[in-house]
Amino acid sequence: MSRGRRIRLVLGYDGSGFHGFARQEGLRTVQGVLEDELRRMLGVDILVEGSGRTDRGVHARAQVVHFDLPYGPPADRMVHVLRRRLPADLLPRDAGEVDEGFHARFSVVRKTYRYTLDLAPLPSLYWYRFSWHHPEPLDLAAMQEAARHLLGEHDFTSFCAAEARQRDKVRRIDRVEFRQDGSRLHIEFEGNGFLQYMVRILVGTLVKVGRGQERPDRIPLILEARDRRLAGETAPPHGLCLWNVEYPPEYGGKVIDLADDL
Template sequence: MSTEPGQSRGGRIRLVVSYDGANFHGFARQYGLRTVQGVLEETLTNLLGVQIDVHGSGRTDRGVHARAQVVHFDLPYGPPANRLVHVLSGRLPSDIIPISAHNVDSDFHARFSVVRKTYRYHIFRGVHPDVFKYRFSWHVREPLNIALMQRAASHLVGEHDFTSFCAAAAPQEDKVRRIYEVNVVESGEDAFLYCSGSGFLQYMVRIITGTLVDVGLGDISADAIPDILAAKSRVSAGRTAPAHGLCLWNVEYPIVYGGRVLDL
């Protein structure tokens, strides 16, 4: 097929998208279910008339959102990267928003080139529910001791076996991960938990959040985290926070690939 005017001759594209995860069964394609990867692949395939495979920086679970999900795909031809956002904006559903697109070399991989990911969890602490926040936050009415939550969070920083903080059925055999930072930030009736690391296990940030909320409520000691880690058992940690409060906030690559995708 010949290249039409205004089209590139293809190559690898890095695309950054945001999405509201409420009506998706997660990021990864699943037969017969609406997923972010599936919608992106279907849209690109219909646009170009050839099968396009999309690779993401990581999977988000059903109901989890993304401010900065990074994907890459290889185009045989198509719109130049600087026009791709405009083209996709008119074709993607309203709950997926393309942010930026760039040409990258073939060594770049949306997942395997990542050096750091940051998730943000939004806790709303108002007395009454907020109709403008319920889709993107966990409403916790009871008072939270943020100082104790931050103290507990400090025990999670570093390289640990996070078996206690992931789904019991998580497929990864190696449960060791490195966490660079866990911060709990207050802003009026809101509290935001930021968790940065080299990679995460299934439900890991949600279980970390749920456990820290249990600490804030006084149900778990702030200094119990090292023992919970050592137990290597899911039942030792606290609850799993709801999916809808979680957002993939940022992804960072080596400087050669542009570093941090979005400003924090």
């Protein structure tokens, strides 16, 4: 069968009801739901490739996928068609046709993840599925000092799952930014790639610093040790969101540039 057209689709989803992005037999996943719906639409199997695999319970504002269509609706109609067919917790946001050189994963230049902490005394009825409730006070200045040590290229073995599949643990972080919105504290990490649980462990470590249980100047030592036991806890998945994905200029740069909408 002819490959046809390559479609790039930007998705948002509430990860609460998904067992992660990647298809798993017998479990509800983002890839599985999308592939099943494309099969019902077109009558043929369509392989969906994602920019990365979010874990169970992790959300996305701008996950990017691509797939090849032998036929079907034009790209500018794809969002409208899929919005009518997909469940409410899986939202197609943008679609376009790209050349065969584009790959949702391998063409990525950098990604942005956002982690949200809710620092209010009581958890929010509206944010409890999208934030880690942490009512104890945190030393924000100490957390910012610790975060500066994470910038640049490092081996992040200490800050990833012990069972992480990637052999090369070297990644580059270009930006760590703290944004306060009322009782919520958003921490954004932008870099060229992230290991399994990496952002959640970084957040757990920064929170440990904020509690006064770890010194900011120990971050370089933890990095050098390459020992997961020295870093902080793994923060809960529901506070994490894949916020944006960036591609080379010929593919449009950052895929979404909207005001905060979560």
